[in-house]
Amino acid sequence: MYKGKFPTFSHSILVMIILLIGVAGLWAADQTSSNQTPNQMNGNHRHGSATMERTDLILIDSLSLFGPLERPAVAFPHDKHTQVVEKQNKDCLTCHKEDKGKLSLKFKNTEDSNRQDAMAIYHDNCIACHVNIAGKGKESGPVTCGECHQKKINLISVRQPMGLDKSLHYRHVQAQEKKCELCHHEYDAKTKKLFYAKGKESTCRYCHKEKTEEKRISVQSASHLQCISCHRIKLAENLNAGPIHCKGCHSREAQNRIEKIDEVPRMERNQPDTVLIRASVNAESTKIPVERVAPVAFNHKAHENYNDNCRSCHHASLAACTSCHTPVGKKDGQNIRLSQAMHQRDADPSCIGCHTVKQKSSKCAGCHSSIKRDKNSDLSSCKACHLSNPDGMQKPMTKKEAATLAARLIANRPSEMATTVLNEIPEKVVIKKLSDQYKPVELPHRKIITKLLENIKDDKIAGHFHTDPGTVCQGCHHNSPPSKTPPKCGSCHGKSFNTSSTFRSGLMGAYHEQCFRCHAKMGIEKPASRDCTACHLKKRS
Amino acid sequence: MSISRRKFLGIVGTAGVTAMVGKPSQAASNKHFKGYPNSTGVLHDTVRCVGCRRCEAACSKVNELPVPEKPFEDLTVLEKKRRTTSTSYTVVNQVQSSDGQKSFIKNQCNHCLEPACASVCFVTAFTKTPEGAVTYNPSVCVGCRYCMIGCPFEIPTYEYDQALTPRVMKCTMCYPRIKEGLLPGCVEACPTEALTYGKRDDLIKIARKRIQSHPDRYLDHIYGEKEMGGTSWLYLSGVPFSQLGLREDLGYKPAPQLTSGALSMVPMVVGLWPVLLTGIYAINKRKEKIAAKEQADAVAKAVAEANAKADEKLTAAKEKAQKDKDAAVIREVKKALEEAAKAQAEEGASKKTFKDQASSKD
Numbered sequence: 001m002y003k004g005k006f007p008t009f010s011h012s013i014l015v016m017i018i019l020l021i022g023v024a025g026l027w028a029a030d031q032t033s034s035n036q037t038p039n040q041m042n043g044n045h046r047h048g049s050a051t052m053e054r055t056d057l058i059l060i061d062s063l064s065l066f067g068p069l070e071r072p073a074v075a076f077p078h079d080k081h082t083q084v085v086e087k088q089n090k091d092c093l094t095c096h097k098e099d100k101g102k103l104s105l106k107f108k109n110t111e112d113s114n115r116q117d118a119m120a121i122y123h124d125n126c127i128a129c130h131v132n133i134a135g136k137g138k139e140s141g142p143v144t145c146g147e148c149h150q151k152k153i154n155l156i157s158v159r160q161p162m163g164l165d166k167s168l169h170y171r172h173v174q175a176q177e178k179k180c181e182l183c184h185h186e187y188d189a190k191t192k193k194l195f196y197a198k199g200k201e202s203t204c205r206y207c208h209k210e211k212t213e214e215k216r217i218s219v220q221s222a223s224h225l226q227c228i229s230c231h232r233i234k235l236a237e238n239l240n241a242g243p244i245h246c247k248g249c250h251s252r253e254a255q256n257r258i259e260k261i262d263e264v265p266r267m268e269r270n271q272p273d274t275v276l277i278r279a280s281v282n283a284e285s286t287k288i289p290v291e292r293v294a295p296v297a298f299n300h301k302a303h304e305n306y307n308d309n310c311r312s313c314h315h316a317s318l319a320a321c322t323s324c325h326t327p328v329g330k331k332d333g334q335n336i337r338l339s340q341a342m343h344q345r346d347a348d349p350s351c352i353g354c355h356t357v358k359q360k361s362s363k364c365a366g367c368h369s370s371i372k373r374d375k376n377s378d379l380s381s382c383k384a385c386h387l388s389n390p391d392g393m394q395k396p397m398t399k400k401e402a403a404t405l406a407a408r409l410i411a412n413r414p415s416e417m418a419t420t421v422l423n424e425i426p427e428k429v430v431i432k433k434l435s436d437q438y439k440p441v442e443l444p445h446r447k448i449i450t451k452l453l454e455n456i457k458d459d460k461i462a463g464h465f466h467t468d469p470g471t472v473c474q475g476c477h478h479n480s481p482p483s484k485t486p487p488k489c490g491s492c493h494g495k496s497f498n499t500s501s502t503f504r505s506g507l508m509g510a511y512h513e514q515c516f517r518c519h520a521k522m523g524i525e526k527p528a529s530r531d532c533t534a535c536h537l538k539k540r541s
Numbered sequence: 542m543s544i545s546r547r548k549f550l551g552i553v554g555t556a557g558v559t560a561m562v563g564k565p566s567q568a569a570s571n572k573h574f575k576g577y578p579n580s581t582g583v584l585h586d587t588v589r590c591v592g593c594r595r596c597e598a599a600c601s602k603v604n605e606l607p608v609p610e611k612p613f614e615d616l617t618v619l620e621k622k623r624r625t626t627s628t629s630y631t632v633v634n635q636v637q638s639s640d641g642q643k644s645f646i647k648n649q650c651n652h653c654l655e656p657a658c659a660s661v662c663f664v665t666a667f668t669k670t671p672e673g674a675v676t677y678n679p680s681v682c683v684g685c686r687y688c689m690i691g692c693p694f695e696i697p698t699y700e701y702d703q704a705l706t707p708r709v710m711k712c713t714m715c716y717p718r719i720k721e722g723l724l725p726g727c728v729e730a731c732p733t734e735a736l737t738y739g740k741r742d743d744l745i746k747i748a749r750k751r752i753q754s755h756p757d758r759y760l761d762h763i764y765g766e767k768e769m770g771g772t773s774w775l776y777l778s779g780v781p782f783s784q785l786g787l788r789e790d791l792g793y794k795p796a797p798q799l800t801s802g803a804l805s806m807v808p809m810v811v812g813l814w815p816v817l818l819t820g821i822y823a824i825n826k827r828k829e830k831i832a833a834k835e836q837a838d839a840v841a842k843a844v845a846e847a848n849a850k851a852d853e854k855l856t857a858a859k860e861k862a863q864k865d866k867d868a869a870v871i872r873e874v875k876k877a878l879e880e881a882a883k884a885q886a887e888e889g890a891s892k893k894t895f896k897d898q899a900s901s902k903d
Contacts, residue, residue, distance in 0.1 A: 497738055513734065
């Protein structure tokens with residue numbers, strides 16, 4: 001009996017031990033995993049910042065100049081450091097050296113000599129300062145490798161791109177007393193020096209590109225060198241100066257606070273008031289130009305007011321469009337022909353590209369969003385810009401003569417929209433399509449047109465392009481020429497899913513699609529698209 | 542490493558078939574099926590959809606489904622994401638993109654060109670009709686609900702509340718109405734023609750035309766043209782399809798092709814299993830037979846040996862007996878002969894004597 005009992009007892013003990021180890025193991029694993037998360041999070045809090053979004057993030061990857069990085073680049077919150085420096089009553093020179101009268105953008109350095117030195121400068125100076133501050137018992141920055149070189153950066157850069165608009169540019173012109181040379185310069189390849197060329201000022205970005213090239217620093221470096229250096233000097237003189245901190249220019253709030261001047265005087269750079277854009281080979285040629293298509297009289301002065309800066313149209317330089325975009329295209333203009341440069345709908349600097357953007361405003365979009373992209377525009381809209389010259393192109397013209405002709409053509413062109421005689425428009429249109437379910441719909445036809453016309457009354461583009469009294473009618477009565485008596489909806493839209501007109505909506509679909517889209521695009525909330533009885537009154541039973 | 546069951550089965554099946562048959566798994570599937578010619582479908586232009594739920598109401602009406610608690614005019618139901626149920630073949634869902642723009646999408650059976658539900662159904666309750674609709678025959682359904690698991694769009698539902706005759710419920714694309722030359726209920730009711738019924742080929746053309754005419758309105762993709770090998774319902778959208786709740790991870794392979802590898806093993810297993818079992822049975826049987834025979838032989842041999850021994854003994858005994866008998870006879874004969882000889886000798890002597898006597902007489 002005893003012999004048989006003993007193994008059973010020992011077995012049960014063994015099973016109990018295994019179970020205990022298992023449960024304890026699981027519990028321990030659970031504990032470590034649940035402990036880990038808050039630890040990690042604390043760590044991130046300590047080395048990162050309370051706010052995850054920052055405008056002042058700089059990614060330090062200077063060593064990438066000397067080959068691939070061994071450790072991840074460092075996310076450096078710049079404003080956080082300037083705060084500390086300012087608290088100690090020190091200035092930018094604490095970290096940045098002066099180089100040729102301007103602050104170097106590099107840290108305690110003016111030139112990246114070699115990998116070893118560049119690395120040493122960061123490591124020695126950063127760590128020394130952090131240790132020093134920590135020694136005083138104050139909150140300080142990281143000192144170990146992984147704390148700076150983090151694989152996963154938990155900070156998000158919300159830096160907004162910055163640039164001068166006309167208002168801000170004018171404020172600088174005023175502050176600098178029209179001394180353009182303080183900012184604008186050209187590069188002389190022979191003397192290898194910068195010089196100022198009067199009348200050739202252009203946007204910084206034409207020369208200073210996204211990335212630093214040989215003998216040409218990036219737009220980022222150029223603007224920081226120029227702007228901050230100048231702002232520092234003005235600040236030192238206790239004058240009204242621009243920001244020197246990251247967030248002063250690059251945060252959305254600061255950008256919104258920038259003072260705006262409503263009436264900015266016209267820029268002075270000898271730009272023409274009017275231009276005659278011609279598809280002829282050479283405007284200055286002595287030969288009588290062969291005009292393939294009527295020239296376009298372009299109101300340059302007016303368009304200056306429609307845009308915030310010259311770059312909107314002059315995307316590469318302030319030269320005339322035709323100097324790069326010739327009728328058949330040339331290499332300088334990336335082989336983009338003049339016709340493309342002016343008509344490309346997807347390109348913002350092109351005429352039609354910009355006008356298409358304007359069509360997206362709520363007062364235009366009701367009609368224009370329904371116009372099919374692949375539809376051929378009718379010739380009347382071509383004629384709105386390509387004005388035929390009453391005198392003809394009989395003699396060669398100088399630039400000045402061309403501009404004068406353009407001015408004359410612009411002055412003669414109709415400035416106001418061709419208006420419809422409202423009385424001739426049906427006041428109401430009764431739609432009986434769903435009269436089996438509802439009362440017939442009384443469409444306030446004249447009221448709709450009146451409202452549409454009122455919306456665009458002062459719109460210059462609309463006035464210019466709505467050439468026919470019937471153009472506005474085409475918003476709904478599409479695909480038919482402008483007319484006082486356009487076809488009815490039912491003339492084209494009939495029974496749904498008719499196999500003989502597969503691509504055409506049925507009448508009910510066409511009505512709803514047209515009404516809903518226009519209302520949505522124009523921001524008209526009532527009647528709501530899903531409130532059937534707002535339009536279709538209930539039948540009295 | 543994570544691997545889905547379907548993928549795993551696919552790999553195992555493909556590997557198995559490749560190893561055993563030596564041909565790619567597609568050999569077992571109808572790879573080049575491009576749908577029935579002139580089959581019809583519906584194009585759902587979600588850009589046109591305003592989320593009025595008229596399609597839901599029409600669906601409920603034409604399919605004679607029970608009227609829901611909240612009326613179809615109640616648009617607050619759109620605030621929650623819904624899925625199809627056994628009493629609603631179609632539901633409209635509303636999604637709000639980050640810029641606050643609302644989009645709507647109508648969910649229902651997509652009527653795949655090569656339906657997963659039909660391919661998993663082992664009683665063929667589902668049929669892809671040449672008209673395009675995937676129809677269901679409740680009379681053969683055994684209620685295994687494989688179709689519900691197989692459907693990548695989570696469409697078929699089950700009448701769990703029907704104790705005796707539960708059915709799988711899903712959109713029929715109004716097959717009976719199509720047969721009558723009518724439009725599907727939802728399409729007929731849609732006020733904006735966000736639903737277009739027609740030949741699938743035409744629908745693709747219409748969709749392409751719309752994208753071309755309004756490139757800023759639509760994404761350049763027709764959902765369902767290729768997804769899961771193509772579906773009879775096609776979708777156009779201005780926001781990413783995944784935002785609308787349409788799966789973009791399905792790939793372009795039809796569902797049956799994904800499982801054909803594994804499923805092509807089935808005939809082999811079904812076919813070879815009996816053969817194998819019969820073989821094993823036969824081998825076992827043969828073994829038994831041989832053993833029995835061997836045993837019988839051994840027995841026979843033993844018996845024969847015993848018999849032979851016994852015979853030998855008997856013969857020996859008999860021989861001995863014979864010998865004894867013979868010896869006895871011989872002996873007796875000898876004895877008799879001896880006796881006779883003796884007697885003869887005695888008689889001779891006496892005769893001699895007599896002869897002598899007689900000769901003497903002569």
